Amino acid sequence: MNKIIITLLISFISLSMWSQQITVKGSVVDTENNKPLVGATIRLKNKDVGTTTNSNGSFTLEHIDENEILVVSYLGYNTETVNAKEQIVVAMNQVSIGLDMVVISASRTLQKRKELPVAISSISRKTLDEINPISIDQVLNQKPGVHMVDLGNEQHMMAIRQPISTKSLFLYLEDGIPIRPTGVFNHNALLEMNMAATENIEIIRGPYSSLYGSEAIGGAINFITEKPSKELSGKVGIRGHTDGYLRGDFKISKTFGKTGVYLGVYKSAIKNGVRDYGDYDKLAITGKITHQFSDKLDWSNTFTYIDYFSEMSGSLDETKFKNKDYSSYHTFTYRDAKALRFNSTLNQQWNDHNISTLSLVFRDNTMKQNPSYRIASDTEFGETTKGELNDNSFKSFAVYAQHNFKFDVLKSNLIIGGNFDSSPKTFVAEILDVSRNATGYFDKYTATGEYKSDYETDIVNTGFYLTGDIEPFKNFKINAAIRYDIYSYDFRNGLDDASDYSSKDAKETFTSFTPRIGLAYNFTKGIGLYTNYSVGFIPPSIGDLFRKDDVPLLDPTVFNNIELGGWISVLNNKLYIDFAVYSLKGEDEVVSVSTKVNGITVRENKNVGETKHNGVEFGINLKPIEGLSIRYNSAYSKHEYVSFVTKVVDGQSTKDFSGNEMPGAPEWVSNSGIDYKPAFFKDFRIGLEWQHVSEYFTDEKNSSTYEGYDTFNMRLGYDRKHFGLWMNIMNLSDDLYATRANTAWGRTTYTPGMPRTFVVGVNYKF
Numbered sequence: 001m002n003k004i005i006i007t008l009l010i011s012f013i014s015l016s017m018w019s020q021q022i023t024v025k026g027s028v029v030d031t032e033n034n035k036p037l038v039g040a041t042i043r044l045k046n047k048d049v050g051t052t053t054n055s056n057g058s059f060t061l062e063h064i065d066e067n068e069i070l071v072v073s074y075l076g077y078n079t080e081t082v083n084a085k086e087q088i089v090v091a092m093n094q095v096s097i098g099l100d101m102v103v104i105s106a107s108r109t110l111q112k113r114k115e116l117p118v119a120i121s122s123i124s125r126k127t128l129d130e131i132n133p134i135s136i137d138q139v140l141n142q143k144p145g146v147h148m149v150d151l152g153n154e155q156h157m158m159a160i161r162q163p164i165s166t167k168s169l170f171l172y173l174e175d176g177i178p179i180r181p182t183g184v185f186n187h188n189a190l191l192e193m194n195m196a197a198t199e200n201i202e203i204i205r206g207p208y209s210s211l212y213g214s215e216a217i218g219g220a221i222n223f224i225t226e227k228p229s230k231e232l233s234g235k236v237g238i239r240g241h242t243d244g245y246l247r248g249d250f251k252i253s254k255t256f257g258k259t260g261v262y263l264g265v266y267k268s269a270i271k272n273g274v275r276d277y278g279d280y281d282k283l284a285i286t287g288k289i290t291h292q293f294s295d296k297l298d299w300s301n302t303f304t305y306i307d308y309f310s311e312m313s314g315s316l317d318e319t320k321f322k323n324k325d326y327s328s329y330h331t332f333t334y335r336d337a338k339a340l341r342f343n344s345t346l347n348q349q350w351n352d353h354n355i356s357t358l359s360l361v362f363r364d365n366t367m368k369q370n371p372s373y374r375i376a377s378d379t380e381f382g383e384t385t386k387g388e389l390n391d392n393s394f395k396s397f398a399v400y401a402q403h404n405f406k407f408d409v410l411k412s413n414l415i416i417g418g419n420f421d422s423s424p425k426t427f428v429a430e431i432l433d434v435s436r437n438a439t440g441y442f443d444k445y446t447a448t449g450e451y452k453s454d455y456e457t458d459i460v461n462t463g464f465y466l467t468g469d470i471e472p473f474k475n476f477k478i479n480a481a482i483r484y485d486i487y488s489y490d491f492r493n494g495l496d497d498a499s500d501y502s503s504k505d506a507k508e509t510f511t512s513f514t515p516r517i518g519l520a521y522n523f524t525k526g527i528g529l530y531t532n533y534s535v536g537f538i539p540p541s542i543g544d545l546f547r548k549d550d551v552p553l554l555d556p557t558v559f560n561n562i563e564l565g566g567w568i569s570v571l572n573n574k575l576y577i578d579f580a581v582y583s584l585k586g587e588d589e590v591v592s593v594s595t596k597v598n599g600i601t602v603r604e605n606k607n608v609g610e611t612k613h614n615g616v617e618f619g620i621n622l623k624p625i626e627g628l629s630i631r632y633n634s635a636y637s638k639h640e641y642v643s644f645v646t647k648v649v650d651g652q653s654t655k656d657f658s659g660n661e662m663p664g665a666p667e668w669v670s671n672s673g674i675d676y677k678p679a680f681f682k683d684f685r686i687g688l689e690w691q692h693v694s695e696y697f698t699d700e701k702n703s704s705t706y707e708g709y710d711t712f713n714m715r716l717g718y719d720r721k722h723f724g725l726w727m728n729i730m731n732l733s734d735d736l737y738a739t740r741a742n743t744a745w746g747r748t749t750y751t752p753g754m755p756r757t758f759v760v761g762v763n764y765k766f
Helices: 002-019 125-131 318-322 542-546
Strands: 021-030 041-044 050-052 058-065 069-073 080-083 087-092 119-123 147-152 155-159 170-174 198-205 219-225 233-241 245-256 259-270 280-292 297-311 334-351 354-370 384-406 413-436 442-473 476-493 506-524 527-538 557-570 575-597 600-622 628-643 645-649 652-656 668-676 684-693 709-719 723-730 738-744 747-752 757-765
Touching (some): 069 087, 147 738, 442 542
Parallel strands (some): 170 219, 575 645
Antiparallel strands (some): 041 050, 041 069, 147 155, 233 245, 442 476, 506 527, 527 557, 575 600, 600 628, 628 668, 645 652
16 A cells, blocks of 8 residues: 555656646847847756757757756857746847857858867858948958958959969858859859848858868858848848949848748949949849748748949059059940859758758859950050950759768767759850050950850769767867769860860869868867868869860869967957968969970960968957957968979970969958947947058069058947948048059059048938
């Protein structure tokens, strides 16, 4: 009898305890705009139990006691504590400095920055809203090691762990998917992005081919699009400056039951600006529809459309530049780009240990040009020369798949993924007769009906990757990855007498195996150190392979990187320092070599280039008092030719740049700033910024230099609950400077930076 009573008592107690446990279903949102926060961490107070929010900002915790306290944290936001309930919405407030950063670009899954042995930075929506950039370089250049060169009208070049160049050394992503396929790189590709629809930007510095494949050498930049808000919200705004710039923004967002809808648009233009023949016009539209089928399955569909047109005024010679003469000899050159991207992604969380992602991607790009750089600038007045009208187009059909395994043993993770990308590409270039009149203007052209190029190329990339990490002991992570790629080109020439891209029909296939391994150790909550070894690669491009009659025998270019970095957070998170030291070596780089034997000259692309890139990157962020933030982000680097011979005559090197510094490579690039939000003037902000670029060589011979520049910018803003008013004063001291200088054929040309410019904007949020 006693045994029965005891058994019943135990059963009753157990049932009572069980009845006190609940399943918590909740979401985490931004207080200001009600946008879901992806990757927010939810943990039980004083326990190592928790989860993170999914792509819709939602989370589920099972078997939780009703009296438990949940601790919610997210990059750049105040940590919140809430009582566990079956249904909960946690609203979080943004702060100026966030140290426990959660990122997604390093593995295509949510991870804390302090657990990753890689140099990675993040730019939040809050920062984008406060800077109000009119070109992406104005935000990217605030991060250490990033030097994005403004060429005007959102045109640009990039320099991350590399000199300023047009080479395919950087990978640009939208929601983790390359915006262009391999082999179709364009240094102006970021003009195909929608700044207004960007939630945040993540920047990986150094080779990351082990995850993303080709071109992720100097860095990979991931633009993460905004997500639908829970309640109806939106924004309208207008901005402009006295030098002809005008831009209007509109966005609207709402969730209807389980379906979220977002639309972000901006229209910008320059009319009668500083540069003669330098007008442009751009329309950018991004839409997103999400659907939550269940707590475990969600679907996201994103499309972006860009319609861009810009006149092409060309660079300035030295006389024009020094005299601030922004007139142009060109009157008809242009760049016309249209880009459409569609990404449909399914995320399935099978359980707490398994997540699958499948993305179907379509791209449709056309870039038509009448390029100024194809017209010889040394043409005599009153003479004629040749030009070019070209059309460079491609379509892509791609599949990206990934499965994440999480194991309790050693807190390990394993990710298996792959992609298949088929991108048929066409290129047509018609020869023009161009007239230069007696006053020096290229005033008209005539289409000849003759073509330099007319080809089609089917580009197919198949890639497989495996990445994972383990924690053999507390606060110590080992992270490793391998990737295998197959790239194939099927080149079909439409001309028998092409003067450019003159190869016969040909098929070429390249393979690459790229590993990465890294270690990260956090000595304390605020001090961590990492090291890594990574490999990046670039297959030979269409231009490398098919420009001449005979296809050269080429191998992929390989870059090996060794890196040491870390972070320090002290003084109760008021001081944050991060740094990276790297040594990057390029091997088998493609060089166009002219070989002359017995008076006969042959020019051929060869894998004979070797370069080295060494540098230190560091960022310092200080918040000494409430409302005051100070930053100093800087990079010191040396970029050198180890072996670089471009001309050989009878066995002797006559053009040998080996040992020289690479052109377009300033040793110091830094961005500093002070931002203040006074307590006595609520909702007002003021900031002062200093951009520094040191002297650099402008040619391979190291015979010409550009002195570099220093520019100062001021930003002021005032935001109430719904209204915002701001003004940016760019180039505060009105200095003459060039964003890029280049020497070729004995003459130096300059791309001028803007004179002092007052940019004023107003917006309304609802």
